[in-house]
Amino acid sequence: MFRRRRWLVFILLAGIAGWLVWGGSNFQAAEIPSPPTAGLFEIETDSDGYMRSALVHIPKNYNAQTPPPLVIAMHGAGGGAESILTHDNWAKLADEKGFIVVAPNGLPARPRLPSNFLANPQLWNSGQLREGSPRSQIDDVAYIRLLLDDLAKKVPYDKNRVFATGHSNGGGMTFRLGAEMADRLTAIGTVAGMVAVDDPNPTKALPTLFIFGTEDPVLPMEGGESTLPWGTRTTPPVDDLLAKWAKAIACEDEPTTIADDDAIKKVRYRSKKNGPELTILYLKGHGHQWPGASRNLPSRLIGPNTSKLDATAELWKFFENSTK
Structure with a gap:
Protein backbone atom coordinates (compact mmCIF):
# COMPACT_ATOMS: atom_id res chain seq x y z
CA MET A 1 0.00 0.00 0.00
CA PHE A 2 2.84 2.38 0.89
CA ARG A 3 4.57 1.81 -2.45
CA ARG A 4 1.31 2.42 -4.31
CA ARG A 5 0.67 5.67 -2.40
CA ARG A 6 4.25 6.80 -3.04
CA TRP A 7 3.78 6.15 -6.76
CA LEU A 8 0.52 8.13 -6.80
CA VAL A 9 2.25 11.05 -5.07
CA PHE A 10 5.02 10.85 -7.66
CA ILE A 11 2.49 10.98 -10.48
CA LEU A 12 0.69 13.94 -8.90
CA LEU A 13 3.92 15.87 -8.43
CA ALA A 14 5.02 15.05 -11.96
CA GLY A 15 1.72 16.31 -13.31
CA ILE A 16 1.98 19.56 -11.37
CA ALA A 17 5.58 20.02 -12.46
CA GLY A 18 4.66 19.27 -16.04
CA TRP A 19 1.96 21.93 -15.89
CA LEU A 20 4.35 24.50 -14.44
CA VAL A 21 7.33 23.71 -16.64
CA TRP A 22 6.05 22.22 -19.84
CA GLY A 23 2.28 22.49 -20.10
CA GLY A 24 -0.50 24.79 -19.07
CA SER A 25 0.09 27.18 -21.94
CA ASN A 26 -2.04 27.99 -24.96
CA PHE A 27 0.86 29.80 -26.56
CA GLN A 28 0.26 30.89 -30.14
CA ALA A 29 2.83 32.28 -32.56
CA ALA A 30 2.28 34.01 -35.87
CA GLU A 31 3.38 32.58 -39.19
CA ILE A 32 6.76 33.63 -40.52
CA PRO A 33 6.38 36.92 -42.43
CA SER A 34 7.78 37.51 -45.89
CA PRO A 35 10.40 38.88 -45.88
CA PRO A 36 11.36 37.36 -42.51
CA THR A 37 11.90 39.64 -39.54
CA ALA A 38 13.22 39.13 -36.03
CA GLY A 39 10.86 37.46 -33.57
CA LEU A 40 9.19 34.20 -32.60
CA PHE A 41 7.09 32.46 -35.24
CA GLU A 42 5.45 29.13 -36.02
CA ILE A 43 6.06 26.89 -39.00
CA GLU A 44 3.86 23.94 -39.91
CA THR A 45 5.03 21.00 -42.00
CA ASP A 46 2.99 18.15 -43.45
CA SER A 47 4.88 14.92 -42.72
CA ASP A 48 3.72 11.30 -42.62
CA GLY A 49 0.09 12.37 -42.69
CA TYR A 50 0.47 14.70 -39.69
CA MET A 51 0.63 18.48 -39.63
CA ARG A 52 3.72 19.06 -37.49
CA SER A 53 4.49 22.34 -35.75
CA ALA A 54 7.72 24.03 -34.73
CA LEU A 55 8.64 27.40 -33.24
CA VAL A 56 11.29 29.48 -34.99
CA HIS A 57 13.21 32.23 -33.22
CA ILE A 58 14.77 34.66 -35.71
CA PRO A 59 17.47 36.78 -34.05
CA LYS A 60 17.75 40.52 -33.92
CA ASN A 61 19.50 42.08 -36.93
CA TYR A 62 18.68 39.05 -39.08
CA ASN A 63 19.80 39.54 -42.69
CA ALA A 64 18.76 37.02 -45.32
CA GLN A 65 21.64 38.16 -47.53
CA THR A 66 24.13 36.79 -44.99
CA PRO A 67 22.31 33.71 -43.65
CA PRO A 68 23.24 32.84 -40.05
CA PRO A 69 23.75 29.39 -38.50
CA LEU A 70 20.79 27.27 -37.45
CA VAL A 71 20.29 25.28 -34.24
CA ILE A 72 17.64 22.54 -34.05
CA ALA A 73 16.60 22.27 -30.37
CA MET A 74 14.46 19.32 -29.29
CA HIS A 75 12.54 19.09 -26.02
CA GLY A 76 12.39 16.09 -23.72
CA ALA A 77 9.48 13.68 -23.23
CA GLY A 78 6.38 15.52 -22.08
CA GLY A 79 7.91 18.84 -23.05
CA GLY A 80 7.33 21.27 -25.87
CA ALA A 81 9.01 23.75 -28.16
CA GLU A 82 8.28 26.78 -25.99
CA SER A 83 10.01 25.27 -22.95
CA ILE A 84 13.36 24.60 -24.61
CA LEU A 85 13.35 28.05 -26.23
CA THR A 86 12.48 29.99 -23.08
CA HIS A 87 13.36 27.93 -19.98
CA ASP A 88 16.56 26.52 -21.50
CA ASN A 89 17.44 29.97 -22.86
CA TRP A 90 17.98 29.12 -26.53
CA ALA A 91 15.96 32.12 -27.74
CA LYS A 92 17.90 34.52 -25.53
CA LEU A 93 21.26 33.17 -26.67
CA ALA A 94 20.16 33.23 -30.32
CA ASP A 95 19.59 36.98 -30.03
CA GLU A 96 22.96 37.48 -28.34
CA LYS A 97 24.94 35.38 -30.83
CA GLY A 98 22.94 35.94 -34.01
CA PHE A 99 21.80 32.43 -34.97
CA ILE A 100 18.36 31.04 -35.81
CA VAL A 101 16.90 28.39 -33.53
CA VAL A 102 14.06 26.10 -34.56
CA ALA A 103 12.31 24.08 -31.85
CA PRO A 104 10.04 21.39 -33.28
CA ASN A 105 7.27 19.74 -31.27
CA GLY A 106 7.23 15.98 -30.90
CA LEU A 107 4.00 14.09 -31.50
CA PRO A 108 2.06 12.51 -28.61
CA ALA A 109 2.47 8.84 -27.74
CA ARG A 110 -1.01 8.31 -29.19
CA PRO A 111 -0.50 10.66 -32.11
CA ARG A 112 -4.13 11.09 -33.15
CA LEU A 113 -5.17 12.32 -29.68
CA PRO A 114 -4.40 15.64 -27.93
CA SER A 115 -1.15 15.76 -25.98
CA ASN A 116 -1.15 15.58 -22.19
CA PHE A 117 1.90 15.48 -19.94
CA LEU A 118 0.85 12.37 -18.00
CA ALA A 119 -1.67 10.62 -20.22
CA ASN A 120 -0.29 11.37 -23.70
CA PRO A 121 3.13 13.07 -23.60
CA GLN A 122 4.83 14.55 -26.65
CA LEU A 123 7.72 12.30 -27.66
CA TRP A 124 10.45 11.70 -30.22
CA ASN A 125 10.92 8.42 -32.04
CA SER A 126 14.56 8.25 -31.00
CA GLY A 127 14.76 4.46 -30.95
CA GLN A 128 13.66 4.26 -27.31
CA LEU A 129 9.96 3.61 -27.97
CA ARG A 130 8.32 0.22 -27.70
CA GLU A 131 8.47 -1.53 -31.05
CA GLY A 132 5.05 -1.71 -32.64
CA SER A 133 3.58 1.21 -30.69
CA PRO A 134 1.73 3.83 -32.78
CA ARG A 135 4.37 6.47 -32.11
CA SER A 136 7.25 4.20 -33.15
CA GLN A 137 5.75 3.98 -36.65
CA ILE A 138 6.26 7.70 -37.33
CA ASP A 139 9.51 8.78 -38.97
CA ASP A 140 10.75 11.86 -37.11
CA VAL A 141 13.96 11.99 -39.15
CA ALA A 142 11.89 12.44 -42.30
CA TYR A 143 9.97 15.23 -40.55
CA ILE A 144 13.12 17.10 -39.57
CA ARG A 145 14.40 16.85 -43.16
CA LEU A 146 11.16 18.36 -44.44
CA LEU A 147 11.23 21.01 -41.72
CA LEU A 148 14.72 22.12 -42.79
CA ASP A 149 13.58 22.30 -46.42
CA ASP A 150 10.50 24.38 -45.53
CA LEU A 151 12.47 26.65 -43.25
CA ALA A 152 15.13 27.34 -45.89
CA LYS A 153 12.44 28.68 -48.23
CA LYS A 154 11.06 31.06 -45.61
CA VAL A 155 14.08 31.96 -43.48
CA PRO A 156 17.41 31.44 -45.28
CA TYR A 157 20.09 29.96 -43.03
CA ASP A 158 23.66 28.80 -43.54
CA LYS A 159 23.34 25.15 -44.61
CA ASN A 160 26.99 24.58 -43.79
CA ARG A 161 26.39 25.48 -40.13
CA VAL A 162 23.42 23.44 -38.94
CA PHE A 163 23.57 22.01 -35.43
CA ALA A 164 21.25 19.72 -33.48
CA THR A 165 20.72 19.50 -29.74
CA GLY A 166 18.18 18.17 -27.29
CA HIS A 167 17.41 17.16 -23.74
CA SER A 168 16.63 13.63 -22.54
CA ASN A 169 14.36 12.02 -25.16
CA GLY A 170 15.16 15.04 -27.38
CA GLY A 171 18.83 14.25 -26.79
CA GLY A 172 18.18 10.71 -27.92
CA MET A 173 16.54 12.11 -31.04
CA THR A 174 19.64 14.25 -31.58
CA PHE A 175 21.76 11.10 -31.70
CA ARG A 176 19.30 9.55 -34.17
CA LEU A 177 19.59 12.61 -36.42
CA GLY A 178 23.36 12.28 -36.16
CA ALA A 179 23.10 8.64 -37.21
CA GLU A 180 20.60 9.04 -40.04
CA MET A 181 20.84 12.67 -41.16
CA ALA A 182 24.54 13.50 -40.84
CA ASP A 183 24.51 14.89 -44.39
CA ARG A 184 22.46 17.86 -43.14
CA LEU A 185 24.35 18.53 -39.90
CA THR A 186 27.65 20.09 -38.84
CA ALA A 187 27.82 18.98 -35.18
CA ILE A 188 25.53 17.67 -32.45
CA GLY A 189 25.31 18.04 -28.69
CA THR A 190 22.97 16.68 -26.04
CA VAL A 191 22.08 16.89 -22.37
CA ALA A 192 21.27 13.47 -20.87
CA GLY A 193 20.32 11.94 -24.21
CA GLY A 231 6.36 3.93 -15.80
CA THR A 232 9.73 2.23 -15.41
CA ARG A 233 12.48 1.35 -17.86
CA THR A 234 15.85 -0.35 -17.88
CA THR A 235 18.84 1.23 -19.60
CA PRO A 236 22.46 0.14 -20.23
CA PRO A 237 25.39 1.89 -18.51
CA VAL A 238 26.00 5.34 -19.97
CA ASP A 239 29.60 4.42 -20.80
CA ASP A 240 28.31 1.61 -23.03
CA LEU A 241 26.07 4.01 -24.91
CA LEU A 242 28.90 6.48 -25.41
CA ALA A 243 31.29 3.78 -26.57
CA LYS A 244 28.72 2.81 -29.19
CA TRP A 245 28.59 6.38 -30.51
CA ALA A 246 32.38 6.73 -30.34
CA LYS A 247 32.67 3.67 -32.57
CA ALA A 248 30.08 5.09 -34.97
CA ILE A 249 32.16 8.25 -35.53
CA ALA A 250 35.48 6.36 -35.79
CA CYS A 251 36.91 7.23 -32.38
CA GLU A 252 39.13 5.23 -30.04
CA ASP A 253 37.62 2.49 -27.88
CA GLU A 254 38.60 4.16 -24.59
CA PRO A 255 38.29 7.83 -23.57
CA THR A 256 41.08 10.12 -22.40
CA THR A 257 40.57 12.36 -19.37
CA ILE A 258 41.16 16.00 -20.39
CA ALA A 259 40.36 17.73 -17.09
CA ASP A 260 39.01 16.76 -13.68
CA ASP A 261 38.04 19.04 -10.78
CA ASP A 262 35.45 19.16 -8.02
CA ALA A 263 32.63 20.07 -10.41
CA ILE A 264 33.29 18.57 -13.84
CA LYS A 265 35.19 15.69 -15.35
CA LYS A 266 35.92 16.22 -19.04
CA VAL A 267 36.81 13.21 -21.16
CA ARG A 268 37.26 12.71 -24.88
CA TYR A 269 37.09 9.81 -27.27
CA ARG A 270 39.82 10.77 -29.71
CA SER A 271 39.44 10.19 -33.43
CA LYS A 272 41.29 7.31 -35.07
CA LYS A 273 41.42 9.31 -38.31
CA ASN A 274 42.23 12.84 -37.15
CA GLY A 275 38.54 13.68 -37.55
CA PRO A 276 35.61 14.67 -35.31
CA GLU A 277 35.64 13.52 -31.69
CA LEU A 278 33.22 12.77 -28.88
CA THR A 279 33.60 14.99 -25.81
CA ILE A 280 31.80 14.31 -22.52
CA LEU A 281 31.26 16.66 -19.59
CA TYR A 282 30.36 14.68 -16.48
CA LEU A 283 28.71 17.10 -14.04
CA LYS A 284 29.48 15.75 -10.59
CA GLY A 285 26.47 15.37 -8.31
CA HIS A 286 24.06 16.77 -10.91
CA GLY A 287 20.76 15.14 -11.91
CA HIS A 288 18.60 15.22 -15.01
CA GLN A 289 17.98 18.99 -15.08
CA TRP A 290 19.11 21.09 -18.04
CA PRO A 291 22.07 22.93 -16.44
CA GLY A 292 21.47 26.66 -16.33
CA ALA A 293 17.74 26.49 -17.11
CA SER A 294 15.59 29.32 -15.78
CA ARG A 295 12.98 26.91 -14.42
CA ASN A 296 13.36 23.30 -13.32
CA LEU A 297 11.44 20.27 -12.14
CA PRO A 298 11.60 19.42 -8.41
CA SER A 299 14.77 17.54 -7.46
CA ARG A 300 12.69 14.74 -5.90
CA LEU A 301 11.61 13.85 -9.43
CA ILE A 302 14.77 14.13 -11.51
CA GLY A 303 17.64 14.45 -9.08
CA PRO A 304 19.75 17.30 -7.71
CA ASN A 305 20.44 20.55 -9.55
CA THR A 306 24.02 21.23 -8.48
CA SER A 307 25.89 22.27 -11.62
CA LYS A 308 26.75 25.90 -12.30
CA LEU A 309 27.36 25.13 -15.98
CA ASP A 310 25.31 27.02 -18.57
CA ALA A 311 24.67 24.09 -20.91
CA THR A 312 23.14 26.27 -23.64
CA ALA A 313 26.18 28.56 -23.78
CA GLU A 314 28.54 25.55 -23.59
CA LEU A 315 26.81 23.81 -26.47
CA TRP A 316 26.86 26.93 -28.62
CA LYS A 317 30.57 27.44 -27.94
CA PHE A 318 31.15 23.84 -29.00
CA PHE A 319 29.12 24.32 -32.17
CA GLU A 320 31.01 27.50 -33.08
CA ASN A 321 34.38 25.84 -32.55
CA SER A 322 33.37 22.86 -34.70
CA THR A 323 33.34 25.07 -37.80
CA LYS A 324 36.80 26.57 -37.25
Whole structure:
Protein backbone atom coordinates (compact mmCIF):
# COMPACT_ATOMS: atom_id res chain seq x y z
CA MET A 1 0.00 0.00 0.00
CA PHE A 2 2.84 2.38 0.89
CA ARG A 3 4.57 1.81 -2.45
CA ARG A 4 1.31 2.42 -4.31
CA ARG A 5 0.67 5.67 -2.40
CA ARG A 6 4.25 6.80 -3.04
CA TRP A 7 3.78 6.15 -6.76
CA LEU A 8 0.52 8.13 -6.80
CA VAL A 9 2.25 11.05 -5.07
CA PHE A 10 5.02 10.85 -7.66
CA ILE A 11 2.49 10.98 -10.48
CA LEU A 12 0.69 13.94 -8.90
CA LEU A 13 3.92 15.87 -8.43
CA ALA A 14 5.02 15.05 -11.96
CA GLY A 15 1.72 16.31 -13.31
CA ILE A 16 1.98 19.56 -11.37
CA ALA A 17 5.58 20.02 -12.46
CA GLY A 18 4.66 19.27 -16.04
CA TRP A 19 1.96 21.93 -15.89
CA LEU A 20 4.35 24.50 -14.44
CA VAL A 21 7.33 23.71 -16.64
CA TRP A 22 6.05 22.22 -19.84
CA GLY A 23 2.28 22.49 -20.10
CA GLY A 24 -0.50 24.79 -19.07
CA SER A 25 0.09 27.18 -21.94
CA ASN A 26 -2.04 27.99 -24.96
CA PHE A 27 0.86 29.80 -26.56
CA GLN A 28 0.26 30.89 -30.14
CA ALA A 29 2.83 32.28 -32.56
CA ALA A 30 2.28 34.01 -35.87
CA GLU A 31 3.38 32.58 -39.19
CA ILE A 32 6.76 33.63 -40.52
CA PRO A 33 6.38 36.92 -42.43
CA SER A 34 7.78 37.51 -45.89
CA PRO A 35 10.40 38.88 -45.88
CA PRO A 36 11.36 37.36 -42.51
CA THR A 37 11.90 39.64 -39.54
CA ALA A 38 13.22 39.13 -36.03
CA GLY A 39 10.86 37.46 -33.57
CA LEU A 40 9.19 34.20 -32.60
CA PHE A 41 7.09 32.46 -35.24
CA GLU A 42 5.45 29.13 -36.02
CA ILE A 43 6.06 26.89 -39.00
CA GLU A 44 3.86 23.94 -39.91
CA THR A 45 5.03 21.00 -42.00
CA ASP A 46 2.99 18.15 -43.45
CA SER A 47 4.88 14.92 -42.72
CA ASP A 48 3.72 11.30 -42.62
CA GLY A 49 0.09 12.37 -42.69
CA TYR A 50 0.47 14.70 -39.69
CA MET A 51 0.63 18.48 -39.63
CA ARG A 52 3.72 19.06 -37.49
CA SER A 53 4.49 22.34 -35.75
CA ALA A 54 7.72 24.03 -34.73
CA LEU A 55 8.64 27.40 -33.24
CA VAL A 56 11.29 29.48 -34.99
CA HIS A 57 13.21 32.23 -33.22
CA ILE A 58 14.77 34.66 -35.71
CA PRO A 59 17.47 36.78 -34.05
CA LYS A 60 17.75 40.52 -33.92
CA ASN A 61 19.50 42.08 -36.93
CA TYR A 62 18.68 39.05 -39.08
CA ASN A 63 19.80 39.54 -42.69
CA ALA A 64 18.76 37.02 -45.32
CA GLN A 65 21.64 38.16 -47.53
CA THR A 66 24.13 36.79 -44.99
CA PRO A 67 22.31 33.71 -43.65
CA PRO A 68 23.24 32.84 -40.05
CA PRO A 69 23.75 29.39 -38.50
CA LEU A 70 20.79 27.27 -37.45
CA VAL A 71 20.29 25.28 -34.24
CA ILE A 72 17.64 22.54 -34.05
CA ALA A 73 16.60 22.27 -30.37
CA MET A 74 14.46 19.32 -29.29
CA HIS A 75 12.54 19.09 -26.02
CA GLY A 76 12.39 16.09 -23.72
CA ALA A 77 9.48 13.68 -23.23
CA GLY A 78 6.38 15.52 -22.08
CA GLY A 79 7.91 18.84 -23.05
CA GLY A 80 7.33 21.27 -25.87
CA ALA A 81 9.01 23.75 -28.16
CA GLU A 82 8.28 26.78 -25.99
CA SER A 83 10.01 25.27 -22.95
CA ILE A 84 13.36 24.60 -24.61
CA LEU A 85 13.35 28.05 -26.23
CA THR A 86 12.48 29.99 -23.08
CA HIS A 87 13.36 27.93 -19.98
CA ASP A 88 16.56 26.52 -21.50
CA ASN A 89 17.44 29.97 -22.86
CA TRP A 90 17.98 29.12 -26.53
CA ALA A 91 15.96 32.12 -27.74
CA LYS A 92 17.90 34.52 -25.53
CA LEU A 93 21.26 33.17 -26.67
CA ALA A 94 20.16 33.23 -30.32
CA ASP A 95 19.59 36.98 -30.03
CA GLU A 96 22.96 37.48 -28.34
CA LYS A 97 24.94 35.38 -30.83
CA GLY A 98 22.94 35.94 -34.01
CA PHE A 99 21.80 32.43 -34.97
CA ILE A 100 18.36 31.04 -35.81
CA VAL A 101 16.90 28.39 -33.53
CA VAL A 102 14.06 26.10 -34.56
CA ALA A 103 12.31 24.08 -31.85
CA PRO A 104 10.04 21.39 -33.28
CA ASN A 105 7.27 19.74 -31.27
CA GLY A 106 7.23 15.98 -30.90
CA LEU A 107 4.00 14.09 -31.50
CA PRO A 108 2.06 12.51 -28.61
CA ALA A 109 2.47 8.84 -27.74
CA ARG A 110 -1.01 8.31 -29.19
CA PRO A 111 -0.50 10.66 -32.11
CA ARG A 112 -4.13 11.09 -33.15
CA LEU A 113 -5.17 12.32 -29.68
CA PRO A 114 -4.40 15.64 -27.93
CA SER A 115 -1.15 15.76 -25.98
CA ASN A 116 -1.15 15.58 -22.19
CA PHE A 117 1.90 15.48 -19.94
CA LEU A 118 0.85 12.37 -18.00
CA ALA A 119 -1.67 10.62 -20.22
CA ASN A 120 -0.29 11.37 -23.70
CA PRO A 121 3.13 13.07 -23.60
CA GLN A 122 4.83 14.55 -26.65
CA LEU A 123 7.72 12.30 -27.66
CA TRP A 124 10.45 11.70 -30.22
CA ASN A 125 10.92 8.42 -32.04
CA SER A 126 14.56 8.25 -31.00
CA GLY A 127 14.76 4.46 -30.95
CA GLN A 128 13.66 4.26 -27.31
CA LEU A 129 9.96 3.61 -27.97
CA ARG A 130 8.32 0.22 -27.70
CA GLU A 131 8.47 -1.53 -31.05
CA GLY A 132 5.05 -1.71 -32.64
CA SER A 133 3.58 1.21 -30.69
CA PRO A 134 1.73 3.83 -32.78
CA ARG A 135 4.37 6.47 -32.11
CA SER A 136 7.25 4.20 -33.15
CA GLN A 137 5.75 3.98 -36.65
CA ILE A 138 6.26 7.70 -37.33
CA ASP A 139 9.51 8.78 -38.97
CA ASP A 140 10.75 11.86 -37.11
CA VAL A 141 13.96 11.99 -39.15
CA ALA A 142 11.89 12.44 -42.30
CA TYR A 143 9.97 15.23 -40.55
CA ILE A 144 13.12 17.10 -39.57
CA ARG A 145 14.40 16.85 -43.16
CA LEU A 146 11.16 18.36 -44.44
CA LEU A 147 11.23 21.01 -41.72
CA LEU A 148 14.72 22.12 -42.79
CA ASP A 149 13.58 22.30 -46.42
CA ASP A 150 10.50 24.38 -45.53
CA LEU A 151 12.47 26.65 -43.25
CA ALA A 152 15.13 27.34 -45.89
CA LYS A 153 12.44 28.68 -48.23
CA LYS A 154 11.06 31.06 -45.61
CA VAL A 155 14.08 31.96 -43.48
CA PRO A 156 17.41 31.44 -45.28
CA TYR A 157 20.09 29.96 -43.03
CA ASP A 158 23.66 28.80 -43.54
CA LYS A 159 23.34 25.15 -44.61
CA ASN A 160 26.99 24.58 -43.79
CA ARG A 161 26.39 25.48 -40.13
CA VAL A 162 23.42 23.44 -38.94
CA PHE A 163 23.57 22.01 -35.43
CA ALA A 164 21.25 19.72 -33.48
CA THR A 165 20.72 19.50 -29.74
CA GLY A 166 18.18 18.17 -27.29
CA HIS A 167 17.41 17.16 -23.74
CA SER A 168 16.63 13.63 -22.54
CA ASN A 169 14.36 12.02 -25.16
CA GLY A 170 15.16 15.04 -27.38
CA GLY A 171 18.83 14.25 -26.79
CA GLY A 172 18.18 10.71 -27.92
CA MET A 173 16.54 12.11 -31.04
CA THR A 174 19.64 14.25 -31.58
CA PHE A 175 21.76 11.10 -31.70
CA ARG A 176 19.30 9.55 -34.17
CA LEU A 177 19.59 12.61 -36.42
CA GLY A 178 23.36 12.28 -36.16
CA ALA A 179 23.10 8.64 -37.21
CA GLU A 180 20.60 9.04 -40.04
CA MET A 181 20.84 12.67 -41.16
CA ALA A 182 24.54 13.50 -40.84
CA ASP A 183 24.51 14.89 -44.39
CA ARG A 184 22.46 17.86 -43.14
CA LEU A 185 24.35 18.53 -39.90
CA THR A 186 27.65 20.09 -38.84
CA ALA A 187 27.82 18.98 -35.18
CA ILE A 188 25.53 17.67 -32.45
CA GLY A 189 25.31 18.04 -28.69
CA THR A 190 22.97 16.68 -26.04
CA VAL A 191 22.08 16.89 -22.37
CA ALA A 192 21.27 13.47 -20.87
CA GLY A 193 20.32 11.94 -24.21
CA MET A 194 20.43 8.17 -24.78
CA VAL A 195 22.02 6.60 -27.86
CA ALA A 196 19.07 4.35 -28.67
CA VAL A 197 19.88 3.55 -32.31
CA ASP A 198 20.95 -0.10 -32.42
CA ASP A 199 23.82 0.18 -34.86
CA PRO A 200 24.46 3.85 -35.72
CA ASN A 201 26.21 4.27 -39.06
CA PRO A 202 26.33 7.96 -40.02
CA THR A 203 27.40 8.94 -43.53
CA LYS A 204 30.00 11.19 -41.93
CA ALA A 205 31.44 11.63 -38.45
CA LEU A 206 30.04 14.59 -36.52
CA PRO A 207 31.73 16.47 -33.65
CA THR A 208 29.69 15.51 -30.59
CA LEU A 209 29.33 16.97 -27.09
CA PHE A 210 27.54 15.00 -24.39
CA ILE A 211 26.63 16.71 -21.09
CA PHE A 212 25.55 14.42 -18.29
CA GLY A 213 24.88 14.57 -14.54
CA THR A 214 26.48 11.78 -12.54
CA GLU A 215 23.44 11.59 -10.20
CA ASP A 216 20.84 11.38 -12.97
CA PRO A 217 18.04 9.05 -11.75
CA VAL A 218 16.29 9.05 -15.15
CA LEU A 219 19.34 7.76 -17.06
CA PRO A 220 21.45 6.13 -14.31
CA MET A 221 25.17 6.28 -14.97
CA GLU A 222 25.63 2.60 -14.07
CA GLY A 223 22.48 1.56 -15.94
CA GLY A 224 19.53 -0.35 -14.53
CA GLU A 225 15.92 0.42 -13.78
CA SER A 226 14.65 3.99 -13.45
CA THR A 227 11.22 5.41 -12.65
CA LEU A 228 9.60 7.93 -15.01
CA PRO A 229 6.21 9.65 -14.78
CA TRP A 230 4.97 7.10 -17.36
CA GLY A 231 6.36 3.93 -15.80
CA THR A 232 9.73 2.23 -15.41
CA ARG A 233 12.48 1.35 -17.86
CA THR A 234 15.85 -0.35 -17.88
CA THR A 235 18.84 1.23 -19.60
CA PRO A 236 22.46 0.14 -20.23
CA PRO A 237 25.39 1.89 -18.51
CA VAL A 238 26.00 5.34 -19.97
CA ASP A 239 29.60 4.42 -20.80
CA ASP A 240 28.31 1.61 -23.03
CA LEU A 241 26.07 4.01 -24.91
CA LEU A 242 28.90 6.48 -25.41
CA ALA A 243 31.29 3.78 -26.57
CA LYS A 244 28.72 2.81 -29.19
CA TRP A 245 28.59 6.38 -30.51
CA ALA A 246 32.38 6.73 -30.34
CA LYS A 247 32.67 3.67 -32.57
CA ALA A 248 30.08 5.09 -34.97
CA ILE A 249 32.16 8.25 -35.53
CA ALA A 250 35.48 6.36 -35.79
CA CYS A 251 36.91 7.23 -32.38
CA GLU A 252 39.13 5.23 -30.04
CA ASP A 253 37.62 2.49 -27.88
CA GLU A 254 38.60 4.16 -24.59
CA PRO A 255 38.29 7.83 -23.57
CA THR A 256 41.08 10.12 -22.40
CA THR A 257 40.57 12.36 -19.37
CA ILE A 258 41.16 16.00 -20.39
CA ALA A 259 40.36 17.73 -17.09
CA ASP A 260 39.01 16.76 -13.68
CA ASP A 261 38.04 19.04 -10.78
CA ASP A 262 35.45 19.16 -8.02
CA ALA A 263 32.63 20.07 -10.41
CA ILE A 264 33.29 18.57 -13.84
CA LYS A 265 35.19 15.69 -15.35
CA LYS A 266 35.92 16.22 -19.04
CA VAL A 267 36.81 13.21 -21.16
CA ARG A 268 37.26 12.71 -24.88
CA TYR A 269 37.09 9.81 -27.27
CA ARG A 270 39.82 10.77 -29.71
CA SER A 271 39.44 10.19 -33.43
CA LYS A 272 41.29 7.31 -35.07
CA LYS A 273 41.42 9.31 -38.31
CA ASN A 274 42.23 12.84 -37.15
CA GLY A 275 38.54 13.68 -37.55
CA PRO A 276 35.61 14.67 -35.31
CA GLU A 277 35.64 13.52 -31.69
CA LEU A 278 33.22 12.77 -28.88
CA THR A 279 33.60 14.99 -25.81
CA ILE A 280 31.80 14.31 -22.52
CA LEU A 281 31.26 16.66 -19.59
CA TYR A 282 30.36 14.68 -16.48
CA LEU A 283 28.71 17.10 -14.04
CA LYS A 284 29.48 15.75 -10.59
CA GLY A 285 26.47 15.37 -8.31
CA HIS A 286 24.06 16.77 -10.91
CA GLY A 287 20.76 15.14 -11.91
CA HIS A 288 18.60 15.22 -15.01
CA GLN A 289 17.98 18.99 -15.08
CA TRP A 290 19.11 21.09 -18.04
CA PRO A 291 22.07 22.93 -16.44
CA GLY A 292 21.47 26.66 -16.33
CA ALA A 293 17.74 26.49 -17.11
CA SER A 294 15.59 29.32 -15.78
CA ARG A 295 12.98 26.91 -14.42
CA ASN A 296 13.36 23.30 -13.32
CA LEU A 297 11.44 20.27 -12.14
CA PRO A 298 11.60 19.42 -8.41
CA SER A 299 14.77 17.54 -7.46
CA ARG A 300 12.69 14.74 -5.90
CA LEU A 301 11.61 13.85 -9.43
CA ILE A 302 14.77 14.13 -11.51
CA GLY A 303 17.64 14.45 -9.08
CA PRO A 304 19.75 17.30 -7.71
CA ASN A 305 20.44 20.55 -9.55
CA THR A 306 24.02 21.23 -8.48
CA SER A 307 25.89 22.27 -11.62
CA LYS A 308 26.75 25.90 -12.30
CA LEU A 309 27.36 25.13 -15.98
CA ASP A 310 25.31 27.02 -18.57
CA ALA A 311 24.67 24.09 -20.91
CA THR A 312 23.14 26.27 -23.64
CA ALA A 313 26.18 28.56 -23.78
CA GLU A 314 28.54 25.55 -23.59
CA LEU A 315 26.81 23.81 -26.47
CA TRP A 316 26.86 26.93 -28.62
CA LYS A 317 30.57 27.44 -27.94
CA PHE A 318 31.15 23.84 -29.00
CA PHE A 319 29.12 24.32 -32.17
CA GLU A 320 31.01 27.50 -33.08
CA ASN A 321 34.38 25.84 -32.55
CA SER A 322 33.37 22.86 -34.70
CA THR A 323 33.34 25.07 -37.80
CA LYS A 324 36.80 26.57 -37.25
